Amino acid sequence: MEIFLVNNSYKYAVEQIMLMLFPGESPIYPEKSSGALSTTVKLSEGEKIVTATSCIVDEEGKRYWGKATANKADFTDKIIEQRLIQRAVKLSFYRAGIKKLGKKPLWGALSGIRPGKLMSELIDSGLSEKAALSAFIKSYDADREKAKLCLHTSRASRRVTDNLGKKDICLYLGVPFCPTRCAYCSFVSQSVERSMKLIPPFVDALMKDIKATAEQVNSLGLNVIALYLGGGTPTTLSAEQLDAVMTALEDNFDLSGCSEITVEAGRPDTITKEKLLVLRRHGVSRVSVNPQTMSDHVLETIGRRHSAQDVLDALALVREVGGFQVNMDLIAGLPEDTTESFAATMEAVLALRPENITVHTLSLKKGSRITLEGTRIPSAEEVEEMVNISVSGLSKDGYAPYYLYRQKYMSGGLENVGWGLPNCDNLYNICIMEELCSIIAMGAGASTKLVTGTGRLERFFAPKFPTEYIADIDKTCAAKSAIKEFYHELSAE
Ligand code: SF4
Known part of the structure; x- marks a missing residue:
């Protein structure tokens, strides 16, 4: 897959989603599109939010769009800022990707190896189990049964x-x-x-x-x-x-x-x-x-x-x-x-x-x-x-x-x-x-x-x-x- 990054260099984040949604593809970073399957991931900064926009173009020229935002008020330090922008980049590409595929993976946009830790973080932030479950499903577009697995493992972790x-x-x-x-x-x-x-x-x-x-x-x-x-x-x-x-x-x-x-x-x-x-x-x-x-x-x-x-x-x-x-x-x-x-x-x-x-x-x-x-x-x-x-x-x-x-x-x-x-x-x-x-x-x-x-x-x-x-x-x-x-x-x- 040809990848074009505009105003960002989140190669790793984009490649993780590409591997997950398009496992047969390898990333290439050409100067110009050759007409092969491609994605363009662009970041733009507003006063209050950073917006990631992804556009996948298939071999027939059909376009699939995805968008996600990160709230600047949540940028408490540089590490958190990077993390939230990276998450928006992944989500925008993921949203475009599932439109192109016409189906979504059970784990949604989650590509990491420890999804249970994310559930534990939500609970540690003060959310009730019910609220954490909803936030998890909403934030990562994950299947409810997968989210419930994480809830169980986060309980074991807390014990x-x-x-x-x-x-x-x-x-x-x-x-x-x-x-x-x-x-x-x-x-x-x-x-x-x-x-x-x-x-x-x-x-x-x-x-x-x-x-x-x-x-x-x-x-x-x-x-x-x-x-x-x-x-x-x-x-x-x-x-x-x-x-x-x-x-x-x-x-x-x-x-x-x-x-x-x-x-x-x-x-x-x-x-x-x-x-x-x-x-x-x-x-x-x-x-x-x-x-x-x-x-x-x-x-x-x-x-x-x-x-x-x-x-x-x-x-x-x-x-x-x-x-x-x-x-x-x-x-x-x-x-x-x-x-x-x-x-x-x-x-x-x-x-x-x-x-x-x-x-x-x-x-x-x-x-x-x-x-x-x-x-x-x-x-x-x-x-x-x-x-x-x-x-x-x-x-x-x-x-x-x-x-x-x-x-x-x-x-x-x-x-x-x-x-x-x-x-x-x-x-x-x-x-x-x-x-x-x-x-x-x-x-x-x-x-x-x-x-x-x-x-x-x-x-x-x-x-x-x-x-x-x-x-x-x-x-x-x-x-x-x-x-x-x-x-x-x-x-x-
Ligand atoms: S038992 Fe496990 S480590 Fe040993 S050969 Fe089989 S898969 Fe590999």
């Missing part, structure tokens, strides 16, 4: 913030190995088939990382409220390796204030009784056993190399060992899946009564094998139907949404939602999605995000690939001093 201390943090530890690589995977996860020999040096490097991170956390007196082992699939490690990692975490951090420890045991083919006993001994309170689908045909298509029966067996083992809450991940929109087989998956998983069920919609990023191989993917309408099936089944069975996020390239522009039985919300997921406290990370590809109550935010990343992580471990450990610097600057402010 956490009410008890959150200034020094509370979550810890994350990333283990970038899986038994095989799923076809839709875009994580930098090495399959064990190819990289078995990397695991022992990875665990050695992780020990150094844990020690260096704990030195920072302890010297600042930060309080660990939740610990999350993800990846990859941490249970790809042997029982001895898991024992060593958990022991190192306990020896180096004060976990007395830590109310939950989650371990992703996502792939049922990595779960053994011995490993579960190790996890239970170390106080792990929640594990994920992720079927993604209960259709053997779909499992085979996505390269999981396990069957639905393996999921049932793994879950039975988890329940037999006992002491864990269970999360089960599902994906709507997997290749070869249908609304009927998704409904059967939903029914089978609900019958197992796990404490959490997370329903993702497929996000096909560059680098995942599915995108390359052109497997049949359910249409946006089918995915929407699958999501509706999940919402009605989960609500009927007593689950409520407690966190949600959206990603780029998601089927139908939909969302990922974590659902929980009463009092079974996962604290870590709420903290990370709502950016409620710092997430301090260890392991390969792990991203540390330091946040404050005032919205200041800083991120840094460990090397993604296990080989780089192992080779650069001393540099990664030295870089952890940024944690202390961030908190010292904060107390000096």
Whole structure:
């Protein structure tokens, strides 16, 4: 799509809406129109308002207009001014876009990954839940059901913030190995088939990382409220390796204030009784056993190399060992899946009564094998139907949404939602999605995000690939001093 910006340079905002409404298009900024599909986004300033006007011109020369305004009286500082003008730019282009398409997306003009935060902001500004719901629908042209999802997740967020201390943090530890690589995977996860020999040096490097991170956390007196082992699939490690990692975490951090420890045991083919006993001994309170689908045909298509029966067996083992809450991940929109087989998956998983069920919609990023191989993917309408099936089944069975996020390239522009039985919300997921406290990370590809109550935010990343992580471990450990610097600057402010 050819883009012309007049009196503004809000490229990113315009491109976000373009990606959402016209996913097949790429942005180009030519000098003059070539007659291809184009949009012109113009800003004009009046005494009291700034007006954004967008005009989309299609290949036949037909024009579609959209307009939105920002009120100058609301410009309390430069950051807010930019934000409100950017919102007007997006809305004007969105309004023109839906006229051209003749339909509107369920999330309306919302293109960000954390819509729940916007609902929380409306409520924090003093609006009642009812007024916030109306304002949300009106401001972003969002569907009422999507807005209600955000209302639920913002309630869960408030339950956490009410008890959150200034020094509370979550810890994350990333283990970038899986038994095989799923076809839709875009994580930098090495399959064990190819990289078995990397695991022992990875665990050695992780020990150094844990020690260096704990030195920072302890010297600042930060309080660990939740610990999350993800990846990859941490249970790809042997029982001895898991024992060593958990022991190192306990020896180096004060976990007395830590109310939950989650371990992703996502792939049922990595779960053994011995490993579960190790996890239970170390106080792990929640594990994920992720079927993604209960259709053997779909499992085979996505390269999981396990069957639905393996999921049932793994879950039975988890329940037999006992002491864990269970999360089960599902994906709507997997290749070869249908609304009927998704409904059967939903029914089978609900019958197992796990404490959490997370329903993702497929996000096909560059680098995942599915995108390359052109497997049949359910249409946006089918995915929407699958999501509706999940919402009605989960609500009927007593689950409520407690966190949600959206990603780029998601089927139908939909969302990922974590659902929980009463009092079974996962604290870590709420903290990370709502950016409620710092997430301090260890392991390969792990991203540390330091946040404050005032919205200041800083991120840094460990090397993604296990080989780089192992080779650069001393540099990664030295870089952890940024944690202390961030908190010292904060107390000096
Ligand atoms: S289990 Fe997750 S991280 Fe591992 S290969 Fe599959 S999608 Fe990727």
